[in-house]
Amino acid sequence: MKRYYLFFLLFLISIYAIGQSFSVEQISSFPFPSELVSSPVGKKIAWAMNEKGMRNVYMAEAPEFNPKKITAFVKDDGQEISSLQFSNDGNSLIFVRGGEHGSNWDDNIGINPSQEQFIPKVEIWQASLSGGAAEMLTEGDEPVISPDNRTIAYIKNKQLWVIAKDKKPEQLFETKGSIGSISWSPDGKHLLFSINRSSHALIGVFDMADKKLRYLAPSFSRDSSPKWSSDGKKVAFIRRPGGSGEIMPILEQRHNPWEIWIADLETGEGRMRWKAPETLRGSISTTHGGANLNWGADNTVIYLSYEDGWPHLYAMDADSGPSRQLTKGQFMVEHVRLSQDKRFLVFSANTGPDGEDIDRRHIGKVYIWGGDMELLTQGKGIEAIPTVLSDNRHLAFLSSTAQRPLLPAVLDMEKSTEKLVGAHLIPSDFPQNLVTPQQVIFKSPDGMTIHGQLFEKQGGSSKKPAVLFVHGGPQRQMLLGWHYGDYYSNTYAVNQYLAELGFVVLSVNFRLGIGYGYEFHKPARTYWQGAEEYQDVKAAGEYLASLPQVDTQRIGIYGGSYGGYLTALALGKDSKLFSVGVDIHGVHELSSRLQMPEGFEKAPDFEKAQRTAWFSSPLAYLDTWTSPVLFIHGDDDRNVQVSHTTDLIRRFQERKMPFDYLIIPDDSHHWMRFSNLVKVNQATTDFLKQHLRPE
Numbered sequence: 037m038k039r040y041y042l043f044f045l046l047f048l049i050s051i052y053a054i055g056q057s058f059s060v061e062q063i064s065s066f067p068f069p070s071e072l073v074s075s076p077v078g079k080k081i082a083w084a085m086n087e088k089g090m091r092n093v094y095m096a097e098a099p100e101f102n103p104k105k106i107t108a109f110v111k112d113d114g115q116e117i118s119s120l121q122f123s124n125d126g127n128s129l130i131f132v133r134g135g136e137h138g139s140n141w142d143d144n145i146g147i148n149p150s151q152e153q154f155i156p157k158v159e160i161w162q163a164s165l166s167g168g169a170a171e172m173l174t175e176g177d178e179p180v181i182s183p184d185n186r187t188i189a190y191i192k193n194k195q196l197w198v199i200a201k202d203k204k205p206e207q208l209f210e211t212k213g214s215i216g217s218i219s220w221s222p223d224g225k226h227l228l229f230s231i232n233r234s235s236h237a238l239i240g241v242f243d244m245a246d247k248k249l250r251y252l253a254p255s256f257s258r259d260s261s262p263k264w265s266s267d268g269k270k271v272a273f274i275r276r277p278g279g280s281g282e283i284m285p286i287l288e289q290r291h292n293p294w295e296i297w298i299a300d301l302e303t304g305e306g307r308m309r310w311k312a313p314e315t316l317r318g319s320i321s322t323t324h325g326g327a328n329l330n331w332g333a334d335n336t337v338i339y340l341s342y343e344d345g346w347p348h349l350y351a352m353d354a355d356s357g358p359s360r361q362l363t364k365g366q367f368m369v370e371h372v373r374l375s376q377d378k379r380f381l382v383f384s385a386n387t388g389p390d391g392e393d394i395d396r397r398h399i400g401k402v403y404i405w406g407g408d409m410e411l412l413t414q415g416k417g418i419e420a421i422p423t424v425l426s427d428n429r430h431l432a433f434l435s436s437t438a439q440r441p442l443l444p445a446v447l448d449m450e451k452s453t454e455k456l457v458g459a460h461l462i463p464s465d466f467p468q469n470l471v472t473p474q475q476v477i478f479k480s481p482d483g484m485t486i487h488g489q490l491f492e493k494q495g496g497s498s499k500k501p502a503v504l505f506v507h508g509g510p511q512r513q514m515l516l517g518w519h520y521g522d523y524y525s526n527t528y529a530v531n532q533y534l535a536e537l538g539f540v541v542l543s544v545n546f547r548l549g550i551g552y553g554y555e556f557h558k559p560a561r562t563y564w565q566g567a568e569e570y571q572d573v574k575a576a577g578e579y580l581a582s583l584p585q586v587d588t589q590r591i592g593i594y595g596g597s598y599g600g601y602l603t604a605l606a607l608g609k610d611s612k613l614f615s616v617g618v619d620i621h622g623v624h625e626l627s628s629r630l631q632m633p634e635g636f637e638k639a640p641d642f643e644k645a646q647r648t649a650w651f652s653s654p655l656a657y658l659d660t661w662t663s664p665v666l667f668i669h670g671d672d673d674r675n676v677q678v679s680h681t682t683d684l685i686r687r688f689q690e691r692k693m694p695f696d697y698l699i700i701p702d703d704s705h706h707w708m709r710f711s712n713l714v715k716v717n718q719a720t721t722d723f724l725k726q727h728l729r730p731e
């Protein structure tokens with residue numbers, strides 16, 4: 037009988053071993069849609085699609101919504117597509133090619149991860165929907181096309197330029213500071229924008245006829261996000277304090293004030309229409325779109341506020357009267373879009389009838405005058421980033437599941453029928469039968485409730501190695517399916533591959549992340565102010581160690597950016613728990629932000645803050661860092677300076693501590709070149725495999 041069991045066990049193991057059915061390159065080849073937009077005329081949508089690094093524009097039209105490729109870029113050269121928009125007649129598409137718009141700095145500087153002879157420029161392109169090759173119009177960024185479709189306004193060298201049909205580009209005027217947030221007035225006679233002058237920021241208006249620049253309600257504040265009223269006679273904008281003010285205690289949390297102002301175009305006068313509650317929750321939201329300021333129909337101003345503890349939508353009459361809360365409940369609203377008739381809002385929300393929807397996204401809808409919110413999608417999938425088509429009946433959004441990567445989808449809101457767009461764009465050899473991540477919930481030592489997603493392929497050894505994934509941001513939320521962000525769609529792919537290799541993989545949603553309310557997203561004593569979020573990471577590692585199927589001596593950790601920071605901190609503080617790690621473009625140096633004050637005035641807790649920052653950094657724990665580590669960083673990183681890794685490696689070298697490394701020359705924080713993304717994914721998983729030895 038024993039021999040029978042032995043043969044059966046060997047059979048299972050062999051099936052399991054053979055079962056590793058896909059490569060890193062295959063799982064990394066998920067197509068990624070972004071920039072989803074709808075036409076103001078006709079039932080048309082367009083999006084940018086990244087297919088193994090080749091980024092092109094697609095369009096699809098009712099009733100079939102069959103994708104049509106509009107551009108023909110055929111190189112994996114790292115040149116992203118951004119600012120995609122339809123012309124107002126719906127007959128052409130405008131977009132920007134190049135740059136690195138996910139950056140914290142230099143987002144509009146060319147990037148060159150394929151080592152072209154000259155660094156590619158950031159350029160504005162136009163593509164006619166009636167055919168013909170897309171045309172490069174000019175160097176520039178952030179284009180907006182005029183209501184009559186004859187002129188494109190754009191930013192170049194922080195200044196405002198225009199290019200009219202068959203004319204040369206023209207700088208409209210010269211001004212100090214950086215121009216942004218440009219928009220045309222509904223009648224096309226004015227251009228509206230913000231001018232950032234560092235200590236303060238102004239709202240400017242340029243008259244296209246008399247070529248005159250004026251300011252609306254100028255002050256010593258920081259004004260931003262200007263938006264035209266439907267009749268073009270008023271402008272709403274956000275006002276925040278200017279300057280730096282008195283040096284306050286560094287380690288204390290404070291309200292971050294903001295106001296909504298309304299200015300009159302003709303007089304240039306403005307008045308405060310609404311002031312945020314002066315509470316921590318009343319601080320301006322840092323979730324997607326910030327205040328999400330917009331004008332709806334009937335003189336309505338719409339905004340997003342965290343004031344009740346969750347990012348929710350509010351509306352009020354632009355002139356007077358109380359504000360009304362449009363969405364309510366223990367969930368967040370994200371990716372807010374106004375319908376084309378400006379009568380309702382659509383958005384992503386982590387809510388629904390399923391108890392696990394807090395770790396998903398579904399599409400919600402609410403009218404600007406109030407009433408019940410409607411959930412337009414539900415189920416086990418992820419739906420996010422909606423846009424309403426010109427009939428205000430069809431809705432497009434990005435849709436994924438635990439197994440299927442993100443694709444556009446179109447919903448007929450009247451018939452409640454949904455159509456997936458472009459399923460054939462998923463490579464034919466794309467892995468099937470991926471695992472479905474399971475929601476796990478545990479407590480951190482201080483009682484904070486922590487969510488995670490557990491990826492595990494059934495069968496295999498009775499004692500498996502495990503890997504903890506730590507996301508970046510940190511204002512992010514990992515989900516129970518392919519993520520709506522490209523960086524985290526890629527880490528979802530890596531987690532699926534690690535599960536396929538036989539690892540038990542846990543992705544931890546540590547505090548500072550979004551989706552779980554204000555106090556979870558904005559806790560005290562985190563990052564350089566005490567790194568209390570690390571206890572969630574350690575608790576996640578201990579959760580893995582508590583699983584009967586996990587070998588407690590073979591638990592690894594990896595993460596990117598902020599997740600790289602927490603990976604390094606984990607390896608420095610808890611090499612006994614985490615026996616190996618991969619630190620991808622991690623943040624390591626936290627103290628330089630605390631420069632010695634020049635003048636007499638000094639924060640009362642300055643020394644304490646310096647000490648806290650040091651002991652919140654992995655640099656403070658090199659004496660106890662014994663686990664093997666692989667460092668990876670792109671040297672054109674514009675989110676986390678590559679010096680964070682070069683410095684840490686230098687310290688390892690000086691201490692004769694072993695390490696492995698992979699530098700990706702000329703690429704950024706987002707692996708703009710597909711071949712680099714595969715190289716990083718392969719190096720990450722090979723290193724974990726080498727040290728943790730999945731069977």
Ligand SMILES: CC(=O)N[C@@H](C)C(=O)N[C@@H](C)C(=O)O
Binds near residue numbers: 507597676705
């Ligand atoms: C905002 C930002 O750049 N944060 C980095 C430290 C980081 O974590 N970057 C990526 C991974 C992100 O999610 O923003």
